Amino acid sequence: MDIFLQQLINGLTLGAVYALVALGYTMVYGIIGLINFAHGEVVMIGTMVAFTIITALASAGGVPTPIIFGAGLLAAVMCCMGLGWGLERVAYRPLRHAPRLAPLITAIGMSILLQNLAMIVWGRNYINFPQMIDKVSYEVGGAIFTNVQVAIVLTAGVTMIGLLYLIFKTKLGAAMRATSQNPHVAALMGVNINRVISLAFIIGSALGAIAGLMVGSYYEIAHYQMGFMLGLKAFTAAVLGGIGNMAGAMVGGLLLGVIEALGAGYIGDLTGGFLGSHYQDIFAFMVLIIVLMFRPSGLFGERTGERA
Amino acid sequence: MSNMFKMPGMQKYPVVGLILVAVTLAALPFLVAMTGGQAWVRILNFAILYIFLALGLNIVVGMAGLLDLGYIAFYAVGAYVWALLASPHFGLHLPFWVILPIGAALACCFGVLLGSPTLKLRGDYLAIVTLGFGEIIRIFLNNLNAPFNLTNGAQGITRIDPLTIGDFSFSAQSSLFGIDFSGPMKYYYVLLLLAIFVIIVNVRLHDSRIGRAWQAIREDEVAAKAAGINTRNVKLLAFAMGASFGGIAGGMFSAMQGFVSPESFSLLESIMVLAMVVLGGMGHIPGVILGAVLLTALPEALRYGVEPLQHMAFGRQLIDPEALRMLVFGLALVLVMRFRPAGLWPSPERRRELAEKEA
Numbered sequence: 087m088d089i090f091l092q093q094l095i096n097g098l099t100l101g102a103v104y105a106l107v108a109l110g111y112t113m114v115y116g117i118i119g120l121i122n123f124a125h126g127e128v129v130m131i132g133t134m135v136a137f138t139i140i141t142a143l144a145s146a147g148g149v150p151t152p153i154i155f156g157a158g159l160l161a162a163v164m165c166c167m168g169l170g171w172g173l174e175r176v177a178y179r180p181l182r183h184a185p186r187l188a189p190l191i192t193a194i195g196m197s198i199l200l201q202n203l204a205m206i207v208w209g210r211n212y213i214n215f216p217q218m219i220d221k222v223s224y225e226v227g228g229a230i231f232t233n234v235q236v237a238i239v240l241t242a243g244v245t246m247i248g249l250l251y252l253i254f255k256t257k258l259g260a261a262m263r264a265t266s267q268n269p270h271v272a273a274l275m276g277v278n279i280n281r282v283i284s285l286a287f288i289i290g291s292a293l294g295a296i297a298g299l300m301v302g303s304y305y306e307i308a309h310y311q312m313g314f315m316l317g318l319k320a321f322t323a324a325v326l327g328g329i330g331n332m333a334g335a336m337v338g339g340l341l342l343g344v345i346e347a348l349g350a351g352y353i354g355d356l357t358g359g360f361l362g363s364h365y366q367d368i369f370a371f372m373v374l375i376i377v378l379m380f381r382p383s384g385l386f387g388e389r390t391g392e393r394a
Numbered sequence: 395m396s397n398m399f400k401m402p403g404m405q406k407y408p409v410v411g412l413i414l415v416a417v418t419l420a421a422l423p424f425l426v427a428m429t430g431g432q433a434w435v436r437i438l439n440f441a442i443l444y445i446f447l448a449l450g451l452n453i454v455v456g457m458a459g460l461l462d463l464g465y466i467a468f469y470a471v472g473a474y475v476w477a478l479l480a481s482p483h484f485g486l487h488l489p490f491w492v493i494l495p496i497g498a499a500l501a502c503c504f505g506v507l508l509g510s511p512t513l514k515l516r517g518d519y520l521a522i523v524t525l526g527f528g529e530i531i532r533i534f535l536n537n538l539n540a541p542f543n544l545t546n547g548a549q550g551i552t553r554i555d556p557l558t559i560g561d562f563s564f565s566a567q568s569s570l571f572g573i574d575f576s577g578p579m580k581y582y583y584v585l586l587l588l589a590i591f592v593i594i595v596n597v598r599l600h601d602s603r604i605g606r607a608w609q610a611i612r613e614d615e616v617a618a619k620a621a622g623i624n625t626r627n628v629k630l631l632a633f634a635m636g637a638s639f640g641g642i643a644g645g646m647f648s649a650m651q652g653f654v655s656p657e658s659f660s661l662l663e664s665i666m667v668l669a670m671v672v673l674g675g676m677g678h679i680p681g682v683i684l685g686a687v688l689l690t691a692l693p694e695a696l697r698y699g700v701e702p703l704q705h706m707a708f709g710r711q712l713i714d715p716e717a718l719r720m721l722v723f724g725l726a727l728v729l730v731m732r733f734r735p736a737g738l739w740p741s742p743e744r745r746r747e748l749a750e751k752e753a
Contacts, residue, residue: 121518177728184735185744186517187461187672194665195727202717202724210714318525318661325522368533371526375511378523382514 088228093351094344099235099304101343102242106297107320108327108335109249110290116266116330117286118182123193124173125294126317127200128166130310132295133302134208136162137215144216151219162295169200170291174284197314204310215306238300245296246336249289253332262286266330315367319346322374328387338385345373419586423579434694435578439650441690442585443643448670448686449596449679450639455668456677457605458632459612461521463664464508464528468637470535470659471504472497472644474545477654480555483546490557494645501641502634504531509633513626528664535656550655557584557649565652581650588646592639596679599635608632609677673730675737677744684739693723 107129114122140158143149177192222233253259264272265282273279301316302308323342327334349369377385426434447469454462475497479488508527512520539547556565556577564584565577599605607628610618619625648654666689674685696719704713736744 115518121521177732180732181735184731185676187455187668187676188731188735191669191672192728192731194669195724195731197724198720199724199728202720205717206713206721314661318529322522322526325519329518364537365533368530371530374526375523378515378519379511382516382519384519 089351090348091227091229093347095229095231095235097344097347098340099231099238099343100347101323101340102239103297103301103304103316103339104320104323104343105336105339106242106245106293106300107316108324108339109246109332110294111321111324112327112329112332112335113262113286113290115324116332117262118178118269118283119330120178120186120189121193121321122173122178122287122290123190123317124177124196124200125290126313126315126320127197127204128169128173128291128313129294129298129301129316130308130313131169131200131204132162132166132291132298133308133312134204134213134310135165136295136299137213137302137308138208141216159296159299162299163292166291166295166298167288170287170294171284173291174287178287179280179283201310201313208310210310213308215302215308219303234303238304241296241300245293249293250332252289258282258285319370322370325384326374326377328384331384331386334384334386342370342373346370423582427576427579432576432578435576435582437690437694439578439581439585441687442582442589443647443650444667444670444686444690445589445683446592446639446643446646447667448674448682449592450636450643451667452636452671452677452679452682453596453599453608453639454632454636455671456682457600457612458608458629460629460632461517461524462633462636463521463525463661463668464531465524465636465640465667466659466661466664467508467528467531468501468504468640469644469647469663470531470656471501471637472641473648473654473658474535474551474644475500475641476645476648477551477554478544480649481551482553483551487555490559490645490649494642497645498638498641501644502638505633505635505637506630508637509630513629525661525664528659528661532656532659532661535659545656548656550653550657552653554648554652554654556652557581557646564649578650581646585646588642592642593679593683600679604628604631612677669727673727673737675740675744678737678739678741681737681739681741685737688738692726693719696722 107125110125110128111122114120114125136158139161140154143154143157173196177196178189181189181192219234223230224232253262261272261277261282262285264275264277265279269279272282301312319342320339323338324335325338326342327336327338329335346366346369350366353365353369381387423435423438426438447465450468451462451465454460454465476493478484479486479493479496480490481487508524512523515523535545536548538544539549545551556563558564564580567574567576607618607623610621610623611625611628615625647658670685670689671682672685673689674683675681697715700719700722701715704715704718730738734740
């Protein structure tokens, strides 16, 4: 039972990160219907920028910890917002009316570009997160969790509530929802489509930057290739929930994190030691395939016809 | 007949054109070896292997319109079949005419295995499931060294037998009619023959009843069904055909390299093959071939070209050449799609459609 609780807590932490990244995929997909394959790279850049700022301030000394963190987060968010905006302008906007697979290839090109740019700037080696938070562990029912995990889950929760407010209560949110339903009609109603699309990229990238700092402080390590698997998992989470659906991305992310953690904890027992915990990554994809077999548009996705 | 044989010069003097092409192709490895050494002959061989892969994926993505991001899994199946049946790992050394059909058949089975649960899925949902499937295969290859050692895990399988026909080995140097043939050169001729076979099969498929059924499904699945096409079987057939091409290419890869490991079958490889298909001109066979050759040669050319350029510009090595070469590669992908969204050499019909849309 304590393994169950422990893995549940670990899974929720990881799931919160997946959910934030998945929101970036799903917002873009919901509005213009394409997979932003470079989103994982945006998250990676966010982590790297945050690390650089935090390390610099921490070694300068005399700056209180919350300010260091705030500065790192702010720098990462600003940087990623600019990156998301630029990405849309360079790789997606010129191809909006091109065949469906063309933007996929530009996205892959941008992804390769950003990865190698990061390697030139930050080097090939793993970068360690500066040791500056005092980790406090709590124990509940035999399971241990740290204050870092609590902070991750809380931050993710607040961010998501803020996003939901933005989407469902503000004028900009209404414009976004209108664009995702029908861009042409939305444009006739006076919505500036280009601005809405740019904002979807910018907001998604900001969420990615927050997730990047979270994942960095959780694992205390960063690497120029980290965005790839993280992006892949988050995209899986978005599809699991039904891509284009906000609530779906959140639930999908949490669900994927929990399934992965529980799967890794129990696979040895379930298969009598035949398969070990290094099959963790398989779970995400297995669950995805099984869910999509029975619900071809994800858990919360609407049944849509073939896009023309 | 496909447009491939309707080029202006070829229509007038088909025999002359064909002979010219044949002579060029036959002399190519020698020309390449003279200018760039054996390393470039090897790259040439890889270009042909990628042509196989790109043409196989073109059946699934280009003709049938099913976005497959896990195609490299079938290549991996073919490669591991060869590696297991012709290496000291299990002590088996079967001849190629047994292994290649087994590899193709097994890859074909995996294609159906992937295809059958995904028949209902569309577009991007299909893409992510195929991607997951590719990753699952790779993870299994990486971890199946326990409890029984099937794939030797991340170390991979070494000392794989080269291709041999009778007593004639394709790996060693040998001379024929007084001309020295190196190992890679001999593989080139085998691959070339296979490539010609694969291209002919693809051209014939493209305009066959099945090929037209695939294209009908790509354009509109509901209408295709209404027109009496058994969409389920035809889609499965696309997966199976594409996969078996991948399996054959994988077998040849194993024999050529003498070594396989799960690292060679990452998602990036799937993406590369997809990039070849899309960049070249989806669904158009000459375009796909062009895409495969270009995307194989470009990173290699950059590998040799980037470093001297850096020395010229800065006087010393300023940036990691490996990173710089991939940087340029990524930029090239973006720029090509930016200015030629239908690919470098799209089919005439496709180009017409795009022109109509813009007008």
